[in-house]
Amino acid sequence: EAQVTQNPRYLITVTGKKLTVTCSQNMNHEYMSWYRQDPGLGLRQIYYSMNVEVTDKGDVPEGYKVSRKEKRNFPLILESPSPNQTSLYFCASSLQAPPNTGELFFGEGSRLTVL
């Protein structure tokens, strides 16, 4: 089954404790992206990757890091989480980068709370 898998789905952590949210897709997609979703603000892009070893900043990259060492994986790293990073995070992938793409596949989301 074609899917994007994120882990963990739910996480409560404390300020400053490094964490990683993993994302894996099984569709051999070139393009992967991370979004955060906050009430009233919609989805905002954090980072994206056009292919292995190619990553770039989105609209709200501050406080986040990513890597793309393998095509299927695109982890999101919070080196020193802060309460303003409390949010619902989504990983997405598509065969090619927007806008030249068909369907954009989303993971089920990771709800992060930073105390």
Next chain:
Amino acid sequence: KQEVTQIPAALSVPEGENLVLNCSFTDSAIYNLQWFRQDPGKGLTSLLLIQSSQREQTSGRLNASLDKSSGRSTLYIAASQPGDSATYLCAVGQSTGFQKLVFGTGTRLLVSP
């Protein structure tokens, strides 16, 4: 900077009604526009993708239209059902600049039996 707006933010209708969800965007230089559905606690599912050269796309009871010149798209849902209850988001694919989609904040739809 592209801004995407969806009005209303929430909509409640009885089962069986036909309804229209609205999406407006400020920059008409778009490549395409997508409509997504988001169920509570779930990710987004793509419903329809309209290329900038197209006027509409249909899938079952859903019909999406695009008017680039006026910066508007509508999602028409025919004969609504309780299972249609979800949040609907539109996203614009830019024709220049960033390789990304710009999302609206969504319309939360509740269809009551």
